Amino acid sequence: MIIKILYKLFNLLDSKAKMEFALLLFPMLITALLEMGSIAMVVPLIQNIFRGPSGSESFLFSFDFVEYFSLGDEISSVILVSILFITIFVAKNIAIFIITFLIFWVTQKNFCKFQESLFNIYLNMPYSYFQNLNISIMQRNLVGSAGLAFEALRLALST
Numbered sequence: 001m002i003i004k005i006l007y008k009l010f011n012l013l014d015s016k017a018k019m020e021f022a023l024l025l026f027p028m029l030i031t032a033l034l035e036m037g038s039i040a041m042v043v044p045l046i047q048n049i050f051r052g053p054s055g056s057e058s059f060l061f062s063f064d065f066v067e068y069f070s071l072g073d074e075i076s077s078v079i080l081v082s083i084l085f086i087t088i089f090v091a092k093n094i095a096i097f098i099i100t101f102l103i104f105w106v107t108q109k110n111f112c113k114f115q116e117s118l119f120n121i122y123l124n125m126p127y128s129y130f131q132n133l134n135i136s137i138m139q140r141n142l143v144g145s146a147g148l149a150f151e152a153l154r155l156a157l158s159t
Contacts, residue, residue: 046148
């Protein structure tokens with residue numbers, strides 16, 4: 001049901017607004033990749049923290065992070081993996097903040113344009129149209145329905 005509404009709303013947008021929403025997919029992809037990277041860094045971090053005293057035992061996998069990057073001692077590998085984990089985590093959170101701001105900005109901007117065009121349609125209607133119309137329906141269309149539709153679009157892009 002909501003997919004049909006979003007599809008209809010997307011068809012009502014002009015080509016510039018459609019392009020803006022399409023351009024949001026690129027930062028969303030980067031955010032998803034950073035999310036996967038931060039989750040994937042948990043395994044090497046745990047592996048290097050819980051390494052045996054000899055340094056040759058692998059805690060979770062046979063992949064040895066220290067030997068792969070040819071780091072000499074365990075302390076420097078734990079520090080490197082920790083710094084890498086924190087860097088990816090911070091970059092991911094900054095990217096999520098930026099993409100959330102962009103999604104909000106694009107949806108609000110297009111909501112305002114859509115509401116303005118809907119209001120102009122009502123303004124250009126003949127007087128006889130308003131004689132048979134319940135004004136609360138017009139107000140609901142201008143304020144409530146369009147706002148809920150764009151809020152659903154924003155939520156769909158945010159998840």
